[in-house]
Amino acid sequence: MYLSHLDCPRCRKTYDATVLQNLCECGSPLLARYDLVAAGKAVTPQDIAGRSADLWRYRELLPVSDGEFVTTLGEGWTPMWPAERFGVHIGLDNLLVKDEGLTPTGSFKARGAAVGVSRAKELGVQHIAMPTNGNAGAAWATYAARAGLKATIAMPLAAPEISRLEIRAAKAELHLVDGLINDAGKLIAGILKGGGIFDASTLKEPYRLEGKKTMGYEIAEQLGWRVPDVIIYPTGGGVGLIGIRKAFEEMRALGWIGDKMPRLVAVQSSGCAPIVRAFSHGEHRAEPWENAKTVAFGITVPAPLGDELILDSLSKSGGTALAVDDAEILSDLADFAAHEGLLLCPEGAACLTAARKLRASGWLGRQDEVVVLNTGVGLKYPDSISALG
């Protein structure tokens, strides 16, 4: 393993990665750091080409030392395909969809859960707890069961019911909260006070980000170790966005890609857009959003803990942030299915809306190579699809 330590992107303090860690004492999430010189000597893109079609193909850049602890259901190495009909329809000649719907538990959250659970088990954890909007809790409950760990999950009553079924089927302890994900977080904080349970909340443990970053590695590898012009990402907690940026920085340090970085776009719903508001005001931190509500439930995160890292990724990459309306999301979801057949999830459809609007405004050029992340399987959202009429 080439994991060397954890460090704080805010105050630069470093931490021992061989023991359990949560946030930095300054309150910032911690990032996993590797000996990239040694990793780059140990593995090349040519080696990786011949490996298994899952995220563990990047194992030298992942934080699990002993393969015995790898907990997998075949997550990662999802397809990325051109959406020509829909692309041309909205004025983009090179629109690509990275389809995270083809991931165990039906969402990209499984990437974070697979790596997070594997590392937690390796470090001796027997019981994890976390708040969720649904998909992350379902993924962590699933992988915890597969690893033989206990899980305690809290989520809003309004979260999609399918996730409740997944969590209960995996025999995790489920608490339903009449509120939003931050309220679920408060309940979990109370449970954690009892001790003996590891806090696996988004960005409060450093390794789910490592699972999510593999989307960045895959995008580059699937383009032949090249980066696209733009990546559009539906942003709730923003872990994937932060992870993708981290992946591109690591690949650049490894010499696997050149200096070009993709412009990163954070998409939020106009019903919950703390990052968009902060970005438009040039802020480095985001204020909590009041009365959040959107059809894209997965991105209803009023106060993302990674706000600083998200905003920094957007500005440093020359990207932007954009809020879209529920009606537009559903309309583009239907329009995409009519052109390409497949049902995306509402969060993925929000990225299509963003692509359409950014093209109309001229921020995207016709020839730009644009990757849209469809973060989950549309089938998990029958209510949204029914609403299409």
Add this chain to the structure above:
Amino acid sequence: MYLSHLDCPRCRKTYDATVLQNLCECGSPLLARYDLVAAGKAVTPQDIAGRSADLWRYRELLPVSDGEFVTTLGEGWTPMWPAERFGVHIGLDNLLVKDEGLTPTGSFKARGAAVGVSRAKELGVQHIAMPTNGNAGAAWATYAARAGLKATIAMPLAAPEISRLEIRAAKAELHLVDGLINDAGKLIAGILKGGGIFDASTLKEPYRLEGKKTMGYEIAEQLGWRVPDVIIYPTGGGVGLIGIRKAFEEMRALGWIGDKMPRLVAVQSSGCAPIVRAFSHGEHRAEPWENAKTVAFGITVPAPLGDELILDSLSKSGGTALAVDDAEILSDLADFAAHEGLLLCPEGAACLTAARKLRASGWLGRQDEVVVLNTGVGLKYPDSISALG
């Protein structure tokens, strides 16, 4: 392309594969045949190892000549992983799950649709029609839309509602029938009389089988070009079972695997078990099942057109056929989720029940390497999961 002709497995008559064909004039389904000597010179397992992680990695053994017609959403090359906890629980040390849930449209039907639609488009089809229990119709509607073809689908009113949503979203014409899949077939037959529409019903066109057979290629390749002892398959129309057997015969002819063939097991619901009844009576054909009903809706096929080919595959491979009850299916679905985290589909869970019973009866030995096909994503069946309580 190495496709040479079509032939009839019943009367041996051969047909031109460069024009559209449906059934043999004797009423049997037709099978696609290849110049395997030439194909074996053109490609080796080593070549395939470096190819894309989808079913098109086997393109020399697929019936599409011009890559321009390949219609893909990244289907195939699904993961196959050990289910150790559940396996040991039911007395099997080497239980593997091939997870077809990670397929576009959430079921293995996408394999048949991708290849069937691609070939239909190559042969000039502009409009397809078919009956379905849900998943196949959703897959064909999706791939037809992606290919720019029209689709007309008929399905039982009782089929899962999610498939209606998928079919309508892809802008296919949908007819709901107050009956079973054979009644839907009658409605389609009436529509086809008008002419100008290609009959894409199960086994009435020869190429969806070619898509489905790739499951067999993948099982062998994922085991290092080796075959398992047993493959357990949920059997409705039985195309996958017939296809897997065909794949193993092709691979043996190509010299890619040895002489050993896996024992094939067909699992049906006790509410609709025409193949099990025929197999237990030593028949070569199956009689239609009256009053079919089961929670595993995908395998509610009272009169499968491929009965002869299915029964022949079971007996020639030293396999068997087994009916399982709905209550057992749901119980094993829950038990699997508790042990491994993941929700399988009811049809996949039916295979777990079969594995458990065949182990209890001694038909399976503790050390047998057993592959279970989970033919779809459990998330597509919230009602079945809710029934778990």
